Amino acid sequence: xxxxxxxxxxxxxxxxxxxxxxxxxxxxxxxxxxxxxxxxxxxxxxxxxxxxxxxxxxxxxxxxxxxxxxxxxxxxxxxxxxxxxxxxxxxxxxxxxxxxxxxxxxxxxxxxxxxxxxxxxxxxxxxxxxxxxxxxxxxxxxxxxxxxxxxxxxxxxxxxxxxxxxxxxxxxxxxxxxxxxxxxxxxxxxxxxxxxxxxxxxxxxxxxxxxxxxxxxxxxxxxxxxxxxxxxxxxxxxxxxxxxxxxxxxxxxxxxxxxxxxxxxxxxxxxxxxxxxxxxxxxxxxxxxxxxxxxxxx
Amino acid sequence: xxxxxxxxxxxxxxxxxxxxxxxxxxxxxxxxxxxxxxxxxxxxxxxxxxxxxxxxxxxxxxxxxxxxxxxxxxxxxxxxxxxxxxxxxxxxxxxxxxxxxxxxxxxxxxxxxxxxxxxxxxxxxxxxxxxxxxxxxxxxxxxxxx
Numbered sequence: 001x002x003x004x005x006x007x008x009x010x011x012x013x014x015x016x017x018x019x020x021x022x023x024x025x026x027x028x029x030x031x032x033x034x035x036x037x038x039x040x041x042x043x044x045x046x047x048x049x050x051x052x053x054x055x056x057x058x059x060x061x062x063x064x065x066x067x068x069x070x071x072x073x074x075x076x077x078x079x080x081x082x083x084x085x086x087x088x089x090x091x092x093x094x095x096x097x098x099x100x101x102x103x104x105x106x107x108x109x110x111x112x113x114x115x116x117x118x119x120x121x122x123x124x125x126x127x128x129x130x131x132x133x134x135x136x137x138x139x140x141x142x143x144x145x146x147x148x149x150x151x152x153x154x155x156x157x158x159x160x161x162x163x164x165x166x167x168x169x170x171x172x173x174x175x176x177x178x179x180x181x182x183x184x185x186x187x188x189x190x191x192x193x194x195x196x197x198x199x200x201x202x203x204x205x206x207x208x209x210x211x212x213x214x215x216x217x218x219x220x221x222x223x224x225x226x227x228x229x230x231x232x233x234x235x236x237x238x239x240x241x242x243x244x245x246x247x248x249x250x251x252x253x254x255x256x257x258x259x260x261x262x263x264x265x266x267x268x269x270x271x272x273x274x275x276x277x278x279x280x281x282x283x284x285x286x287x288x289x290x291x292x293x294x295x296x297x298x
Numbered sequence: 299x300x301x302x303x304x305x306x307x308x309x310x311x312x313x314x315x316x317x318x319x320x321x322x323x324x325x326x327x328x329x330x331x332x333x334x335x336x337x338x339x340x341x342x343x344x345x346x347x348x349x350x351x352x353x354x355x356x357x358x359x360x361x362x363x364x365x366x367x368x369x370x371x372x373x374x375x376x377x378x379x380x381x382x383x384x385x386x387x388x389x390x391x392x393x394x395x396x397x398x399x400x401x402x403x404x405x406x407x408x409x410x411x412x413x414x415x416x417x418x419x420x421x422x423x424x425x426x427x428x429x430x431x432x433x434x435x436x437x438x439x440x441x442x443x444x
Binding site: 105114115116117118124158267269270271272275276278279282283284286287288289291294295296297298 | 327328329345347348349350352354363364365366368369370373375404405406407408409410
């Protein structure tokens with residue numbers, strides 16, 4: 001039991017390190033860690049079970065810096081956290097049409113594109129599923145491994161969703177399958193890397209908060225590496241010839257372990273449509289001047 | 299002991315989920331983060347819900363006209379991460395409670411603000427940005443300024 005608590009302390013330290021200073025204030029009930037607690041944490045870190053082929057646990061993006069580079073082609077545009085900050089390739093005519101039709105409000109959207117939430121059409125505003133890979137960047141994600149399937153449970157947003165990665169060797173022809181918000185994914189191990197190829201995505205989802213589109217032709221190639229007990233790395237390449245003129249090669253995204261297998265607790269983080277509608281009528285729409293869809297103000 | 303582990307794990311869950319969730323709806327786009335209003339009114343309803351919690355309160359002017367205000371607050375996960383419980387806040391913001399609310403009003407001129415702080419008659423305060431990223435006093439710009 002002591003070991004479990006010690007491991008948890010280590011993980012809380014890790015979580016605090018990778019969070020904002022404000023979030024770190026809730027670390028260690030009763031005050032800052034004592035020297036003895038720090039020593040116990042350091043000693044127990046070495047005892048964390050580590051298997052490069054076991055990704056189980058709750059992970060969170062390590063908040064790696066994304067360069068806010070001005071793109072001279074677009075003006076105020078900057079690299080998006082999406083795809084690890086890698087700049088997007090040129091869009092096709094279809095892709096540009098979708099991009100222009102998407103009206104984002106999220107903080108990560110470009111200033112020139114951002115509109116008041118009441119006037120935007122981010123799927124988030126109606127509790128539509130965020131889809132993959134957008135969910136990956138919006139909070140913690142738990143990996144659960146079974147003999148034939150890995151489940152990713154996304155736990156931020158607000159949204160709570162599950163993605164299946166089949167690892168039982170099956171073959172899928174996604175041309176014959178209906179697209180899904182979280183696609184159809186097949187995984188296999190090559191050495192210590194988990195290779196995940198997926199397709200069959202519902203094109204109503206945005207890739208991220210800036211409104212980059214994808215089509216139902218999108219294929220994702222992901223490489224997962226687990227180089228040590230506390231670290232998960234994901235590198236993703238997006239190939240969608242209907243939306244982009246060439247593949248979008250992402251940068252490596254680093255995630256840190258927050259809670260290990262056996263100690264995970266998820267926050268119930270549903271986007272509830274009735275609550276969303278109430279918020280929209282009570283706050284979002286009147287704040288944006290959309291009085292036709294607001295509660296009575298007087 | 300098992301209960302302690304769960305409590306710690308839940309704390310960790312709050313911690314890992316508490317970053318940047320509030321900023322995802324473009325606060326500075328809807329609200330004037332440089333303009334501050336301080337309003338005395340009466341609570342109508344508090345909703346601790348996604349995507350953002352909401353405080354509804356009525357404000358009466360000198361002529362007796364009533365405006366129905368609402369405040370955009372942090373979501374439940376963030377409020378709990380700041381140490382507040384649903385039970386506590388539902389009691390503090392019970393309908394009929396006199397209240398003074400400070401925040402940044404909507405750019406549209408409608409009776410909506412992004413929450414900065416709320417003070418009750420007995421001095422209890424939801425402040426220090428526990429409840430929202432808006433201004434807590436005149437002359438102070440709220441978070442999310444663009």
